[in-house]
Amino acid sequence: MLKMTHLSKVYRTEVVETYALRDFNIDVKEGEFVAVTGPSGSGKTTFLTIAGLLETFTGGEYHLDGVEVSNLNDNARSKIRNEKIGFIFQAFNLIPDLNVFDNIEVPLRYRGMKSAERKQRIMDSLERVGLASRAKHYPAELSGGQQQRVAIARALAGSPRLLLADEPTGNLDTQMARGVMELLEEIHRDGATIVMVTHDPELAARAQRNVHIIDGQVVDLAEEPRFHAVKAGNRE
């Protein structure tokens, strides 16, 4: 599903070159639930933005769903983001000017979906995150946990095959974080591939597989999730 080989990402400013990722290798299979851990500044977000085609990379190769993405133009990348990928951000990133319904509708409109189908999908996904009664509310009127569930509903509404989450529980208390995690597990059971960056060892432990990043490189790829989660937790 998601395969990076010898991938590198360099941020150049006038004074310094920062290797956010170097010789980065990862292979996420279809239907996997992968938790990505690592210290702050190690390149987790960079990995996710490249995986989600939000950003280009400097060297190496990235195959998404069998397609080498570095040759795609902006329109093609937009189309893939729209149809195959769902994003969940740490800061929720709901559009403050739009109510819950309209927020979830955004990606569906960019897909050119008919109004009736959009409505059906919006209500279905709101149902799924348990916020059907809040369709007319604005983001500012919701708690953090509710906002993140709306963001998840927005990511789900387009039925993406790949869900990318950057510290989805980072801004939530433990109670809310658990709720979000349960939701992700449910989505995973329904067949989506999920890559989630997290600081929380407890959450990481619930994933099928853990990937640890240090200094822009993947270390210790192990198949034993529990063992690895403890290690990651110790490092943080």
Added chain:
Amino acid sequence: MNFQVRPILTALRQHKAGTLLIALQIALTLAIVCNALFIIHQRLGNLSASSGVDEANVFVITNMWADMGQSTSQVDAQVRADLIALRQLPAVRDATPASGYPLRGGGWDNFVTMTPEQVKPTTDAAVYTGDEHFIDTLGLNLVAGRNFRPDEVMVMGTQEAVTPPTVIVSKVLADRLFPDGDALGKSFYAMGATPTTIVGIVDPLHRQGVDSWSNGYAGQALIWPLRADDSRGVFYIVRARPGQLADAMREAPKALYAQNRLRIIDSKDGIQDYATIRHKVYDRDRGMAILMGIISVVLLAITAAGIVGLTSFWVGQRRKQIGVRRALGARQRDILAYFLTENFLISVSGTVLGIVLGFAFNLWTVTRFAMDRMSLAYVGAGVLVLVLLGQAATLAPALRASRVSPVEATRSV
């Protein structure tokens, strides 16, 4: 491209102040600009109105008598001698005495009635006087009837009112008085106890004034066979032979002074060709058109600057959500379309209000200054100009917005 009218409108409700400000600015600009366009077009239309005069070859001499105490017969003898002297000049084709001339900027007007008792006048006409050379001198186009005979020309002294029994009228006046087209031979009254009978019709013949209040009687004029021997002075209208205008204008005053030195022909304004006359009389119209043009351009520029400013501000404010939209699958052109559509919606609501304001303003000028009703075309043109201006002003900031990277979505604030 996605035109997302409903969500754009709902989002705009969260930005009421800016939206309202720009919509109002557009409305006011439209109201003023369409009226300005209308006035400009009208004034420019005036500027090109035909006078009926052979303007390329005709000039006017303003002759003041040095001795203002002369009797009417003394003045008349002098005027006739002057005319003989003028007509004898090789560069001159013809000359006539006159009490006024087309495009002079104002002058003698008479109410016209069909009977002597009639209280409310039928209409109003400019009054020209001259001898049997008047029509040929001005180069007027006689479309029906005949010219005056020399024996029909009467003399009118200072402050006298004389109604000659014969008159030549402009076609516009003839049709106004006798809509059936049988004006020739018919009579009317022009502020006198005796009737005057139409013997000829010319077309066209402009009035002396160009004020907009007299637009209702534009082109209505009558010519009486009169030598108006005012003891203060007289106009001589002179028509040069083709290509000899400059010669004629140089020789004419010399010939008059040679005839008699007791006169004043101002060295600056005493002799004017028609180019000068026309330029002078339309000075206000031209000035008004230019002023309106400047006001329109300044207003449009301010509105455009306001739109650029507000859109730039909004683009800056919404970088994050633009990034989010891109992350969720918006193409660059979808972002571009978003801002252009947003501006279009604001422009349209502004122009709707502007149309109402524009017509209200026009209606006020109609009742207050007797101006004409504005036709829809000007409003249409104004709407088009403002909508296009809005789109053009939005383009640069909208393009900047479309280049916001999707990675902006992940940057924490």
